[in-house]
Amino acid sequence: MSGLSQAHSVVAPSTATRRIAGAIVIVYALVTLIPLLWIIATSFKTPPDSIAYPPKIVFTPSLEGYVNLFTTRTRQSPEMLAQLPPPTTWYDKLVRSRNMVIAGPSNVIPRFVNSIIIAFGSTFLAVFLGTLAAYGFSRFRVPLKDDLLFFILSTRMMPPIAVAIPIYLMYREIGLTDTKLGMILLYTAVNVSLAVWLLKGFIDEIPREYEEAAMIDGYTRLQAFRKAVLPQAATGIAATAIFCLIFAWNEYAFAVLLTSGNAQTMPPFIPFIIGEGGQDWPAVAAATTLFVIPILVFTILLRKHLLRGITFGAVRK
Amino acid sequence: MSDQTAAPRASLLSRFLRLRRGPWENLATILIGLGVVMLMQPFSATAYAYSFITILAGTAMFAIVSHFPE
Amino acid sequence: MTETTTSSALPEKLAGATPEVIARPIRGLSDKAIAWFFIGPTILLLLAINIFPLIWTIWLSFTNYRANRPNAEVKMVGLDWYHRILGDGDVWLAMQTTAHFVVWTIIIETVLGFGLAWLIDKKFRGHGLWTTVILIPMMLSPAVVGNFWTFLYQPQSGLFNYVVGFLTGIDPSSFQMLGSVRLSPWAIVIVDAWMWTPYVMLICLAGLRSIPDYIYEAAEVDRASPWRQFWSITLPMALPFIMLAVLFRGIENFKMFDMVNLLTGGGPGSTTEVVSITLKRQAFESWRTGYSSALAIILFVTVFGLANIYVKALNRVKQR
Numbered sequence: 001m002s003g004l005s006q007a008h009s010v011v012a013p014s015t016a017t018r019r020i021a022g023a024i025v026i027v028y029a030l031v032t033l034i035p036l037l038w039i040i041a042t043s044f045k046t047p048p049d050s051i052a053y054p055p056k057i058v059f060t061p062s063l064e065g066y067v068n069l070f071t072t073r074t075r076q077s078p079e080m081l082a083q084l085p086p087p088t089t090w091y092d093k094l095v096r097s098r099n100m101v102i103a104g105p106s107n108v109i110p111r112f113v114n115s116i117i118i119a120f121g122s123t124f125l126a127v128f129l130g131t132l133a134a135y136g137f138s139r140f141r142v143p144l145k146d147d148l149l150f151f152i153l154s155t156r157m158m159p160p161i162a163v164a165i166p167i168y169l170m171y172r173e174i175g176l177t178d179t180k181l182g183m184i185l186l187y188t189a190v191n192v193s194l195a196v197w198l199l200k201g202f203i204d205e206i207p208r209e210y211e212e213a214a215m216i217d218g219y220t221r222l223q224a225f226r227k228a229v230l231p232q233a234a235t236g237i238a239a240t241a242i243f244c245l246i247f248a249w250n251e252y253a254f255a256v257l258l259t260s261g262n263a264q265t266m267p268p269f270i271p272f273i274i275g276e277g278g279q280d281w282p283a284v285a286a287a288t289t290l291f292v293i294p295i296l297v298f299t300i301l302l303r304k305h306l307l308r309g310i311t312f313g314a315v316r317k
Numbered sequence: 318m319s320d321q322t323a324a325p326r327a328s329l330l331s332r333f334l335r336l337r338r339g340p341w342e343n344l345a346t347i348l349i350g351l352g353v354v355m356l357m358q359p360f361s362a363t364a365y366a367y368s369f370i371t372i373l374a375g376t377a378m379f380a381i382v383s384h385f386p387e
Numbered sequence: 388m389t390e391t392t393t394s395s396a397l398p399e400k401l402a403g404a405t406p407e408v409i410a411r412p413i414r415g416l417s418d419k420a421i422a423w424f425f426i427g428p429t430i431l432l433l434l435a436i437n438i439f440p441l442i443w444t445i446w447l448s449f450t451n452y453r454a455n456r457p458n459a460e461v462k463m464v465g466l467d468w469y470h471r472i473l474g475d476g477d478v479w480l481a482m483q484t485t486a487h488f489v490v491w492t493i494i495i496e497t498v499l500g501f502g503l504a505w506l507i508d509k510k511f512r513g514h515g516l517w518t519t520v521i522l523i524p525m526m527l528s529p530a531v532v533g534n535f536w537t538f539l540y541q542p543q544s545g546l547f548n549y550v551v552g553f554l555t556g557i558d559p560s561s562f563q564m565l566g567s568v569r570l571s572p573w574a575i576v577i578v579d580a581w582m583w584t585p586y587v588m589l590i591c592l593a594g595l596r597s598i599p600d601y602i603y604e605a606a607e608v609d610r611a612s613p614w615r616q617f618w619s620i621t622l623p624m625a626l627p628f629i630m631l632a633v634l635f636r637g638i639e640n641f642k643m644f645d646m647v648n649l650l651t652g653g654g655p656g657s658t659t660e661v662v663s664i665t666l667k668r669q670a671f672e673s674w675r676t677g678y679s680s681a682l683a684i685i686l687f688v689t690v691f692g693l694a695n696i697y698v699k700a701l702n703r704v705k706q707r
Contacts, residue, residue, distance in 0.1 A: 021506040021507070021511050024506055026517055053560075054549060055545075136423075142426060152433065153698065157694045158642075159663060160642070162683035166443040186436060192429055192432060246526060250527070252530030252645040256530075285538075288534070299526045303515075303518075303522070307589055311593075314631075314705045315590065315593045315705075345695075346699070349696060352692070366474060368473070369473055373688055376691055379692065
């Protein structure tokens with residue numbers, strides 16, 4: 001249905017209706033963006049500016065939040081500071097102006113690396129397993145198929161805290177507590193259910209004739225799967241991977257209960273970025289901004305497939 | 318597929334109950350819904366106490382009746 | 388169902404109809420064996436990470452085990468924990484808190500989400516772009532969202548208090564969204580509505596777009612008023628989609644943990660202690676593993692039951 005034919009339809013909304021509808025939606029969109037924009041703005045404020053009253057909309061941008069995010073600092077007396085050699089870099093200078101010196105790097109980079117390793121590791125595994133299973137469910141007669149598919153879906157809906165109790169005990173027994181491998185396995189298990197359902201939808205849409213033709217040409221089932229199905233499913237696999245990546249990137253409940261340092265990811269780490277006397281809001285905002293940017297990119301990449309993703313592949317437009 | 322395998326059994330029991338999926342599934346849905354309301358309502362402690370068994374019964378019933386023929 | 392039957396039979400038929408050399412690679416493995424090769428690994432993983440722990444939880448819920456005393460003697464207590472929980476006023480209260488949260492978020496998100504979808508469906512210029520913009524909040528991490536909303540809710544410097552003060556004339560430092568018994572249940576509702584209205588909107592939009600134009604054209608021929616068209620065409624035909632969104636938001640918010648844990652941690656006191664927070668406190672702070680396992684099973688069964696209904700709703704939508 002093209003836009004042109006709808007414009008001529010008797011039921012097409014009038015121009016005025018459209019303009020009013022558009023205006024309301026745009027106002028909603030802008031209002032709903034304010035919290036996020038405010039956080040991004042806060043990441044460029046100084047600590048005093050970030051908690052000023054009335055809230056500062058116009059301010060002098062500063063990178064103090066980002067410097068504080070990546071470093072740990074100690075407060076020094078002015079006499080001590082005077083004895084030190086002059087600051088060599090812009091961030092040294094910035095920290096000195098607050099009567100502090102940089103003591104070392106903060107934990108944010110290891111946490112970010114953990115987030116990346118765990119998100120990509122679990123996504124890879126979930127999509128790999130999910131593609132195989134989805135193909136199996138799509139093309140073969142599997143005993144108790146509907147029950148298995150429901151079981152797979154229901155594992156994703158389980159309350160994370162309830163799942164965390166036995167997982168905590170199990171991981172303690174086998175030494176996976178606070179390890180990246182443990183988190184990767186756990187996120188794979190949660191993500192594989194989404195991957196199976198989504199990919200089954202995508203693979204169902206690929207005509208069987210491709211593989212059947214390939215098999216008549218002498219390919220085995222596996223070769224046909226690799227040569228005829230996988231290339232056709234590439235877009236679907238990519239979209240599924242991004243959904244899995246977003247879930248693993250954003251996950252908090254398991255991370256906060258099952259990791260404490262070695263395998264801690266960003267979501268449980270961000271709320272505990274503290275400065276002197278409570279949360280260091282510009283640094284928290286800086287971490288949030290850096291954490292959210294990949295998500296914004298993914299959202300734009302995924303916009304055509306979002307509906308499928310949130311309905312487990314049931315609604316396809 | 319499932320129609321064929323289950324058809325003889327249904328005809329055998331249909332004198333007592335028409336074992337069709339639709340109405341039974343609706344009954345199970347109502348039972349689960351009722352249980353959830355009982356679990357979360359602020360009025361009766363007795364209803365709260367029996368909520369779990371209601372949900373459990375509804376869920377078990379759903380699992381069974383979803384294998385009945387359409 | 389019939390689809391599956393023909394497909395699994397087809398390779399066999401082809402194999403039978405083709406010379407032996409070509410048939411062998413197709414027949415190399417039986418279809419059943421190949422199917423398990425594809426599905427097996429996923430099932431194994433889920434058995435190890437979901438089903439085995441679930442069975443363990445069921446067993447624990449009948450014992451007095453405490454995770455912080457792994458060497459203590461484990462005694463079977465039968466259904467004691469279930470009796471306790473289902474007679475425990477605090478858990479009941481947590482359920483009611485959860486109900487307040489679930490009911491209000493669903494009402495607000497459905498009304499706003501459906502309204503937005505209805506407006507977007509008017510297809511004004513640039514609606515695709517603005518739809519994507521609206522969707523941003525639901526893609527963020529609930530934990531990070533909870534965290535930065537605590538900043539917006541700061542009584543003195545927070546943007547939320549300032550805007551409310553600016554619009555209503557109330558002194559922004561005179562109320563605390565997160566610290567007050569009266570307001571904190573609404574604070575979490577507001578954040579959830581901000582975050583998840585787009586979700587409901589997106590599903591409702593799919594519902595509205597699934598209504599074929601000819602129905603409206605027929606109604607137009609019958610001179611049905613726009614009001615009547617809305618109530619007798621638009622709403623009933625979008626209803627399965629609305630139900631789908633409501634069910635999913637209901638399940639998600641029934642087990643809501645991340646956002647509430649970071650916004651209020653269940654406080655002040657236990658005014659926002661939704662049931663997941665109770666479960667976390669019992670399991671990971673009081674270490675009453677047996678008790679919390681029983682509570683976990685109650686939540687499991689509830690979600691499992693609701694998931695059955697959800698899948699039924701999914702299938703209904705899929706037929707469109």
